[in-house]
Amino acid sequence: WGEGDEKIYIDDDAFPSTFGTGSEDYYNYAWSLPDILIHPYYAQPRNDGPANRGFVVNNRWHILDSLLFESHIAFYMELACHMPNVTGFSYARMSYLYGRPGLRDDHLPITGEDVRALALPANWMPLGRGGSEGGVFFQAEEVLAEKTESVSFAADRLWAGDRILRWQPQAADGTLALALEFPEAGKYRVCAVMELSEQSGKAAITLDNKAVGFMDEKGGIDLFVPHRVLSRNFSSGDFEVEKGRHVLKFHNKSAALDKHIGIDFIWMQKR
16 A cells, blocks of 8 residues: 655654654554554554555554653654555544543544445456566456356455456365466466455465465465455466466365355466
């Protein structure tokens, strides 16, 4: 969601007595980390993804580094996106403070408009920018190697194109194949953007039945998380491949068959 410095003016400061180096640093991490964080004085309890897309919530408490003031305090958080002209971007903030009896503040009461439910922009599609520069993207349904009754689709604006492919394995050793066309020979990286949820199981991922460095190939990628639905990017290592058609295969690693594997989109990048 970008960078931006915090600037905090205490009482009669002519220059901010606190001048930060970036909003992600202010929240005690760096590189726009998408992980769910819950710590005593700071947290990121929500980050839908993939990466930092979707709804993201951060908080930070000034307990060990109190901001004491006598008459007034002004707190500014700069909005500085990594990309210009980001459409559908909403940036909200809320502050809490403790005051002695008799304290008055100049804040307006919160209205229904302030707390209205927000919706994600419709029909978004991934772009090759920054770390994904030069990436080629495929919707999972576009590269499905064969039709199968164990595949269904669910609609939600969290997913690219507003829908996600969900595979319900029918056997403990079940597999789902996606066909990828590599435009030329060379070294590549392949990434799968997948669903994490309470209904998600475990899967291992191979290319042409060979391990190419996805997370924990022996035990599979554990896609289960409680209480939320997240979109996350899982990456292979760099590997050499010949030009032409290759099969990216998802192997069921869940003991129970009541879990599904959600695959939003696949992308490849020449290294």
